[in-house]
Amino acid sequence: MTERPSQDIDGKADGEQLAADFLPEGQANGTGARPSREEAEAAVQTLLRWAGDDPAREGLLDTPARVARAWEEFFSGYQTDPRALLERTFSETEGYDEMVLLRHVRFESHCEHHLAPIIGCAHVAYLPNHRVVGISKLARVVDAYARRLQIQEKMTVQIANTINEVLEPNGVAVVIEAAHQCMTTRGVHKPGVTMVTSCMLGQFRSSTATRREFLALVGNPQGGAQVHA
Numbered sequence: 001m002t003e004r005p006s007q008d009i010d011g012k013a014d015g016e017q018l019a020a021d022f023l024p025e026g027q028a029n030g031t032g033a034r035p036s037r038e039e040a041e042a043a044v045q046t047l048l049r050w051a052g053d054d055p056a057r058e059g060l061l062d063t064p065a066r067v068a069r070a071w072e073e074f075f076s077g078y079q080t081d082p083r084a085l086l087e088r089t090f091s092e093t094e095g096y097d098e099m100v101l102l103r104h105v106r107f108e109s110h111c112e113h114h115l116a117p118i119i120g121c122a123h124v125a126y127l128p129n130h131r132v133v134g135i136s137k138l139a140r141v142v143d144a145y146a147r148r149l150q151i152q153e154k155m156t157v158q159i160a161n162t163i164n165e166v167l168e169p170n171g172v173a174v175v176i177e178a179a180h181q182c183m184t185t186r187g188v189h190k191p192g193v194t195m196v197t198s199c200m201l202g203q204f205r206s207s208t209a210t211r212r213e214f215l216a217l218v219g220n221p222q223g224g225a226q227v228h229a
């Protein structure tokens with residue numbers, strides 16, 4: 001197995017950037033007020049016409065409404081504050097300070113360049129300092145960032161930085177392996193290709209032994225992860 005994944009991302013995205021990414025429901029974003037559902041559905045009709053089909057034919061009549069509902073699900077991460085997910089912690093841990101690792105967290109995201117699906121899995125670890133969080137919360141943080149328009153590199157750093165800033169652990173490690181449908185179904189058409197990104201903070205960055213232990217527990221992402229796109 002490779003000691004370090006193919007792409008190591010420098011985990012130094014600033015917290016202000018993270019805060020700016022979070023858009024509460026109904027609030028204006030950078031381009032003005034959020035459009036209405038009717039406007040969103042009209043935009044889908046335009047794309048259907050542009051693709052060469054007739055939005056008025058029976059099979060497509062309900063498609064704009066379905067697409068709008070699907071988008072609510074795909075992009076529900078904008079309505080979630082990932083930091084708030086980590087605020088409830090447990091301090092009665094009998095001094096547990098070894099690695100906590102959540103492996104194979106499957107996620108679905110969309111690339112911000114083509115709106116094509118990114119299907120992958122994340123491995124998330126941290127070294128508790130004094131606070132431990134419910135493990136389902138780590139998976140929810142992954143989803144909160146996955147259900148937005150993304151690039152994999154940014155998502156990897158966002159997950160690591162959020163855990164690092166809220167839990168203040170001794171270290172955070174995030175490895176993501178994903179298949180990008182903008183690469184498998186269009187463009188270079190290379191099915192079977194996955195991308196691996198990682199972000200190591202604190203002891204995972206400074207200690208080779210800690211990083212090695214994490215990567216051994218995760219296994220070789222190329223072989224161990226269940227990635228289907």
Ligand SMILES: [Zn+2]
Pocket residue numbers: 111112113114115116180182183
């Ligand atoms: Zn893309």
